[in-house]
Amino acid sequence: LIFLPATLCPASNLMSLKELREFPHYNPQIIIHGKIYNFTDFAQKHSSNGSIPHHIYDYAGKDASALFPKPIRSKVINEQRQRNVFNSIKNNSNFVPFFHSWQDLKVASNWPISYDLCYSWDQISDAATSDKAWIVINNDVFDISELYRDTKYLDNLEKEIAEIIYDSNFKALISAPWGRDKSEFFQYRNAHEHFEALLKGYKIGVVDYRESFQCRSSNFLMILSTGIVVLVILVKFLSSLQLGIKREPEKLNRHVVIMVPCYSEDEESLKRSINSVAGLEYDNRKKIMVLIADGIVTGRGNKLSTPELLKEILGIKKSAQSHMYQSVSSEGSELNRAEIYFGHFTTEAFPLPYILILKVGCSHDPNDCGNRGKRDSQLILLKFFSRINYNFPLNPLELEIYRGFFENLETNPLEIEFILMVDADTELFSDALNRLLACCIHDAKIIGICGETRIRNEKTSWVTMIQIYEYFISHHMSKSFESLFGCVTCLPGCFCMYRLKNLSENQPLLIQRDLIDDYSQTNVQTLHQKNLLSLGEDRYLTTLVLKHFPKYRTKFTPDAVCRTIVPESWPVLLSQRRRWINSTIHNLFELLLLPNLCGFCIFSMRFVIFMDLFSTLILPSTVLYMIFLTLKAAQDHISAKISVIMICSVYGLQTIVFLLKKQLQHVVWMLIYILAMPIFGFFIPIYSFWHFDDFSWGRTRRLKDHAGRLND
Numbered sequence: 001l002i003f004l005p006a007t008l009c010p011a012s013n014l015m016s017l018k019e020l021r022e023f024p025h026y027n028p029q030i031i032i033h034g035k036i037y038n039f040t041d042f043a044q045k046h047s048s049n050g051s052i053p054h055h056i057y058d059y060a061g062k063d064a065s066a067l068f069p070k071p072i073r074s075k076v077i078n079e080q081r082q083r084n085v086f087n088s089i090k091n092n093s094n095f096v097p098f099f100h101s102w103q104d105l106k107v108a109s110n111w112p113i114s115y116d117l118c119y120s121w122d123q124i125s126d127a128a129t130s131d132k133a134w135i136v137i138n139n140d141v142f143d144i145s146e147l148y149r150d151t152k153y154l155d156n157l158e159k160e161i162a163e164i165i166y167d168s169n170f171k172a173l174i175s176a177p178w179g180r181d182k183s184e185f186f187q188y189r190n191a192h193e194h195f196e197a198l199l200k201g202y203k204i205g206v207v208d209y210r211e212s213f214q215c216r217s218s219n220f221l222m223i224l225s226t227g228i229v230v231l232v233i234l235v236k237f238l239s240s241l242q243l244g245i246k247r248e249p250e251k252l253n254r255h256v257v258i259m260v261p262c263y264s265e266d267e268e269s270l271k272r273s274i275n276s277v278a279g280l281e282y283d284n285r286k287k288i289m290v291l292i293a294d295g296i297v298t299g300r301g302n303k304l305s306t307p308e309l310l311k312e313i314l315g316i317k318k319s320a321q322s323h324m325y326q327s328v329s330s331e332g333s334e335l336n337r338a339e340i341y342f343g344h345f346t347t348e349a350f351p352l353p354y355i356l357i358l359k360v361g362c363s364h365d366p367n368d369c370g371n372r373g374k375r376d377s378q379l380i381l382l383k384f385f386s387r388i389n390y391n392f393p394l395n396p397l398e399l400e401i402y403r404g405f406f407e408n409l410e411t412n413p414l415e416i417e418f419i420l421m422v423d424a425d426t427e428l429f430s431d432a433l434n435r436l437l438a439c440c441i442h443d444a445k446i447i448g449i450c451g452e453t454r455i456r457n458e459k460t461s462w463v464t465m466i467q468i469y470e471y472f473i474s475h476h477m478s479k480s481f482e483s484l485f486g487c488v489t490c491l492p493g494c495f496c497m498y499r500l501k502n503l504s505e506n507q508p509l510l511i512q513r514d515l516i517d518d519y520s521q522t523n524v525q526t527l528h529q530k531n532l533l534s535l536g537e538d539r540y541l542t543t544l545v546l547k548h549f550p551k552y553r554t555k556f557t558p559d560a561v562c563r564t565i566v567p568e569s570w571p572v573l574l575s576q577r578r579r580w581i582n583s584t585i586h587n588l589f590e591l592l593l594l595p596n597l598c599g600f601c602i603f604s605m606r607f608v609i610f611m612d613l614f615s616t617l618i619l620p621s622t623v624l625y626m627i628f629l630t631l632k633a634a635q636d637h638i639s640a641k642i643s644v645i646m647i648c649s650v651y652g653l654q655t656i657v658f659l660l661k662k663q664l665q666h667v668v669w670m671l672i673y674i675l676a677m678p679i680f681g682f683f684i685p686i687y688s689f690w691h692f693d694d695f696s697w698g699r700t701r702r703l704k705d706h707a708g709r710l711n712d
Contacts, residue, residue, distance in 0.1 A: 015115035016208060020061060028060030029115075032068055034141070034205040036115035069101075070201030074161045077150045077201075117205035124207070128179025135174065136181040137199075139207045144174045147202045164194050219639035226629070226643035232611060233650045236477040248431075249438035253283055255416040256433065256497075259290045261377040262424040264299030267309050269425040269565060274313060274345065276428040276562075277352070284350040287433070288409060288416075290381060291424075292357045295371030307339075307358040314356060316341055322360050325397035328379050328520050329372040336372055337362055338380070340400050342408035353409045355401065374493070375537040379520055381419070385500055386511035388413055417503050419510065421538075423494035425565040427456065435560040436497045447509050447552035448545055450479070450488065450496040451560025460568045467566050467573075469673035470680065472666055473654070479556035485598055485605040486553030487546060489591060489612070490584075493538030495562040498545070515548045527693060528586055534695040536583025543587045550596035574687060577680075581616065581688040588613040616685075623681040 015029075015036050023029050030039040039060050059067075067085060069078040119134075119141050127134040133144035151157065151165055164170050169188040186195075209215060258277050262270065277289050291314075293307045302309065310316075320339045327336035339358040344351035357380060361368030384398045394402060405413045418440065420433060432451060440446045452475045458468050482488045491498075498510040519541060524530050532540045542554060567573040588609055591597075597605040615622070626647075632640030651670070658666045673680075 013115045014118040014206070014208060014210060016118050016120070020117075023061065030059055030061070031063040031065065031117055033065050033070070033201070034117050034203045036117055038114075065204075072161075072201035073197045074158055076157055077161070080150065118208035118210075119205050120208045120211060125179045128177070133174070133176070133178045134204075135178055136207055137173075137183050137186050139209065140203050141205045141207060142199060142202050143204045144178065144202065147174065147198075161198055164198050167194070170194055222629075222639045223642055223646075225625075226646050230646045230650050233477075234653070236481040237650070237653055237656075249434055251281075251283075252434060252437050252441060253286050254418060254437060254441070255411070256282070256287045256418045256420055256437065257290055257381070257416050258287055258420045258422060258433075259292065259378070259381055260422050260424055261374050261493075262291060262293045262306050262310065263295075263371075263374070264297055264302070264306060265424045266299060266301055267304075267313070270306075270309055271313055272427050273422065273424050276426075276430075277422065278345055278347045279430055280428060280433045281430045282433045282437075284347065284352045287352070288411065289345065289352055289354040290357070291354060292377040292380060293359060294374065294377050295359050295361065295369040297369055297371060307360070310356060310358070311341075314341075314343060314345060314354065316343070316356070322363075323395075323397040323400050325380065325395045327359075327372040328376045328522055335362055336368075336370055336376075338370070338397055340397065340404065342404040353411070355404060355409075357397075357401075373534075373537075375519070375533065378421070378537065378541070379516070382511055382516060383520070385413065385416070385419075386508065386513060386516050389501060389508050389511055390513060415503075417500055418497055419500055420497045421493055421495070422562070423564065426453075426494045427563045428495070429561045429563075432495070432560045432562055433497075435557060439555060439557050440497065440499060443553070443555075444502070444504075445486075445551070445553050446499065446555050447549055448488070448491045448496060448498045448542065448554040450491045450556055451562060452476070452558050453492060453495055454561060454563045455566050456563040457565050457568060463570055463573050464566055464568055465669070465672055466676035466679065469666055469669035471566075472663075472669070475556065476558060477654075480558070482605075482608065483554075483556040485608065486555060487598065487605045487608075488554040488556050489542060489546070489588065489609065490536075490539040491542045491554060493541075494564050495560075496538070509549060509552070510545065512548060515544050518544050518548075528589075530695055531582050531586040531692075532590070535579040536587060539583050539587045543590050546591060547594055550594065574684060577684045578688040578691055578694065581685055582692055585613065585616055588616070619680075619685040620682045623678055626677070 020029055020031070020036060028039040029036050066081065069081065072078070124134050124136060124141060131145070133148065135142050135144055151161070157165070167190070169185070169191070173182060173185040173191075260273060260277065265273075274289070274291070277287075278284075280287070291310055293310055296305050296307055298305045304312065320341055322337040322339045324335060324337055327334055337360050339360055341356040341358075343354055343356075345354050357377075359370035359372060359377075361370035380397070384394070384401050386392075387394055387398060388402065402413065405411050418437065420436070422428060436449050436451060439449055453471060455464060455468055455471055457464050459465065479488050500510050501508045521529070521533060524533060532543075545552075546554065567576050591609050592606065592613060597609070629640050629643050629647075633644045651674070654670065655667055658664050
């Protein structure tokens with residue numbers, strides 16, 4: 001879009017008579033043989049009589065071609081033109097016209113600041129009806145009527161010029177009809193020589209191609225591309241206008257398991273997350289909290305390892321026996337061991353039942369801390385529910401979980417219908433669970449749902465501040481828009497709910513065997529598979545749900561809210577967004593190939609996914625295009641101005657969202673985000689694309705080794 005317009009409509013110094021008249025008086029221009037020159041500069045440079053003649057500025061903004069010799073091979077014609085100038089003396093004027101020298105014409109033609117005088121096709125056609133013989137040859141405009149006047153009464157023309165005048169081909173070229181393109185007549189053998197000898201002296205300008213189809217199409221492409229972007233944003237904006245009163249759902253009593261995977265979070269974050277789960281306005285006898293510590297690791301700033309912190313928070317004094325299970329990691333499938341604890345977390349209401357699973361590694365390998373990744377933590381629970389649903393054999397760890405459900409928690413795991421996934425640094429609002437569950441009960445076709453994620457540490461640093469508006473708009477516009485299609489493409493692992501199975505029909509959903517097998521895949525052979533399984537487990541799980549259950553819906557509700565911790569430093573943000581962008585590209589590509597997406601043509605989820613994938617891939621060039629539009633608009637380019645106004649208007653419309661949701665503070669965060677667009681739209685995507693083969697978590701989670709040193 002930046003270079004195509006320049007190809008279709010190359011930039012050139014064109015100026016029409018109308019534009020010439022609009023030139024400021026302090027910067028006068030003059031026309032000489034179809035060229036426009038800065039008159040002030042030319043008057044100072046030309047050499048006739050060694051000085052500027054009196055009243056020469058009377059010609060400012062006018063055609064002074066009659067005062068200059070024509071660049072032709074006819075001395076006779078130029079001498080006659082000179083006599084015509086001297087015969088034009090007016091008695092009521094002190095100004096004596098003079099005929100300039102060839103040197104003056106040379107100065108003018110070599111002057112760097114000049115324009116081509118241009119005429120539209122309407123002007124050229126109208127000239128033919130005004131007794132003016134204008135023709136066009138190869139986009140140059142020639143005044144043939146002047147040629148007729150200069151040669152009509154001259155009997156002593158040079159032989160070369162006379163031969164040209166009487167040449168049949170030349171006669172056909174300059175004869176009527178006029179006011180049209182006669183380039184096809186300019187194909188004869190001596191055409192170029194005739195042009196140099198005579199015809200080029202009667203050039204009065206060029207065709208104004210700025211109004212041609214090519215130039216109009218380049219402007220149309222600029223507006224169309226902006227219009228598509230604006231249309232997508234506008235539709236997303238309309239989808240976010242969920243007007244109405246926020247209703248209080250009824251108190252529900254479905255069995256729900258709340259999984260909280262933990263890794264290297266600090267003690268304060270763990271306590272806050274656990275307390276928020278315990279403080280949910282939901283019957284504690286119907287919810288079970290499952291905490292899974294991914295290995296014996298110590299996070300930055302922690303004195304104790306994550307398993308030790310969890311045991312201390314839950315008041316666990318004793319150590320349990322570890323149990324074997326087949327783990328899943330980015331390195332493949334291998335054995336691992338885990339300790340398991342059951343109990344009740346003390347709250348003001350009924351004590352909250354919990355299961356604590358601590359991955360500790362295999363005893364035969366002293367360097368194995370048990371860390372296998374978040375996907376492995378999720379699969380511990382999902383495989384358990386899948387196997388008991390299909391009545392498959394259980395491994396030692398799953399047998400212990402099954403025993404604990406009945407003996408310690410007094411709950412039948414087959415009655416659990418929903419799983420709420422919450423990150424260990426996420427704090428839930430008290431009504432979050434009930435609101436998510438109410439949506440699922442209201443619509444039995446919802447297989448997964450998420451709420452709004454807000455930022456807890458929003459004012460910690462400039463890095464957190466530039467993320468506030470992005471988080472808000474990604475939920476209230478992007479996810480709201482996708483939710484209209486029932487196809488939210490990413491249910492964030494920090495706060496989402498899935499339907500494990502349809503109890504009324506006894507149909508396994510999230511725990512369906514084929515889905516679990518796909519999510520447990522360890523035979524990774526391509527870069528694409530590696531990105532899917534290693535960088536974005538949460539997004540890939542959503543992709544698999546949409547793949548295996550196309551008749552079910554994934555939704556978003558703005559009524560359920562949580563708060564989470566976002567990166568506070570640039571290296572951590574860069575590492576996080578590298579994973580997110582690369583994971584997004586590969587997952588959207590997977591979704592694009594699904595056969596049963598809803599909608600038709602451009603009104604389909606497939607088109608939305610394609611637009612998301614395409615826009616992610618061209619993020620850096622989009623930022624460059626925005627800069628290009630701004631610069632073009634500053635140069636009074638009409639199409640660019642329209643495009644910039646359209647974009648600004650759409651961003652202005654978003655303030656309506658803030659008004660309706662009573663969050664006017666986001667106007668400030670929006671301005672901060674706009675200033676940070678080069679970061680999110682250019683630097684981070686470029687970095688991510690360059691590190692397409694980097695599957696590490698980088699500095700997102702930093703750990704201490706045994707010597708107390710920080711490692712990634």
